[in-house]
Amino acid sequence: MTTLEVHDLTRTFGDRRAVDAVSFQAPGGMLTGFVGSNGAGKTTTMRMMMGVLSITSGEVRFGGAPVTRADRRTFGYMPEERGLYPKQPAIDQLVYLARLRGIPAAAARTEAMEHLDRLGLAERAKDHVEKLSLGNQQRVQITAALMGRPRALILDEPFSGLDPAAVDGMVDLLREHTARGVPVLFSSHQLDLVERLCERLVILRTGEVVADGTPAELQEAGTVRHRLVLDSDAGWVRGVPGVHAVDVDGPTALVELADDATTQRLLATALERGQVRELSPVRPSLAQIYREVTA
Known part of the structure; x- marks a missing residue:
């Protein structure tokens, strides 16, 4: 199983250190929760991991080696700002995004419909995104991240706006990915959900890791x-x-x-x-x- 690692990752904006020497691991085959208050540095860290934001210092590693652009193309990423086009049909966007990752159009359409069906949205696949509720837009965005059997998943607030049934469907999908050894890192403010799901937990405060370990390890130290x-x-x-x-x-x-x-x-x-x-x-x-x- 391949591990996703962060070593002394730092990002400064002028004189302010938004992320300060952050180090942790997201092991393959596990759900790793990434939590902290607003402004703690979670989104900035995830953006650096994906190459969306430049790194001031430190390193991201995948499978023991520095992460490459080619590696990142195989990662599923769900950003904080949703990147859907409101006036296009959901299924067309999913196919387009999958093709950018090298998936043939027919295979992309089949896979997208399977995911949408699992998340209870197959009947709305041809609707323009702007006609969908925020929760249903979230389902479409999640589907985009899961396309193409990603080798790692980095998800920023994937459960936000989802009803309990959709959360359960999403969890089932993520478990299928961890079952094949994929590292899954996700942020959330829903601590009860994180506690129920995660095999590992990383807690940030003002840009620094203040707790890191399995739930049992953190409870022993509490x-x-x-x-x-x-x-x-x-x-x-x-x-x-x-x-x-x-x-x-x-x-x-x-x-x-x-x-x-x-x-x-x-x-x-x-x-x-x-x-x-x-x-x-x-x-x-x-x-x-x-x-x-x-x-």
């Missing part, structure tokens, strides 16, 4: 919290040294503990006061990890 459930009110936990009470709701408390000694002290105190129904670690969600590393 702040460990514990849920304490008693048979009486748990408000007293706020006064225990080394305990930070994140939330207290009647007999249930969500706490952060300074160390193992604090855990034992909390448990002993709770047992002195009554029955302890639960004291267990709480796995941080992706949203919690995101808030921690981007704060």
Whole structure:
């Protein structure tokens, strides 16, 4: 499986560093999520990876070698700014874009219709793009990126504007590409969707990578919290040294503990006061990890 790699990628605009020595990998056969707030540098990074924007310094590698123009011609790319012509039929544009990548017209039309059918848009294939809803325009743009069995996929907000059924259809298509070893890098602001889909995650903050790894690795590195459930009110936990009470709701408390000694002290105190129904670690969600590393 071929890996898509970014090494110390940097882009400056005058005195401002929009992307600052960014390094990460998008392994073949995996969905890699690329997240960060607006202005974090996601789109700029993707544009440099595709050669749309020049690189100030650093390198993009594909299969262990510097990426070439020929490599990029085999990548499927979905830009932030959608590049469809509003007054042309959707199917004609897809065929045209596929032919630019060397796909014969007949094969391109067949493949485009198959993708549109999978995404529930086959009956609208001959409609002008301007007559389609924003969600349906998104389906057409996605289809353009998936044409021709791409060797890598770089998708900027591919799920934006899609309804749940379209998201599921899109995910199925992407899984088919990862099943044949294709690296898929996509950005999204939908953290619940990223958490559900991704085998790897890269988080940017102000142009720098602040977290990179599998969901399990990031959760292990995140702040460990514990849920304490008693048979009486748990408000007293706020006064225990080394305990930070994140939330207290009647007999249930969500706490952060300074160390193992604090855990034992909390448990002993709770047992002195009554029955302890639960004291267990709480796995941080992706949203919690995101808030921690981007704060």
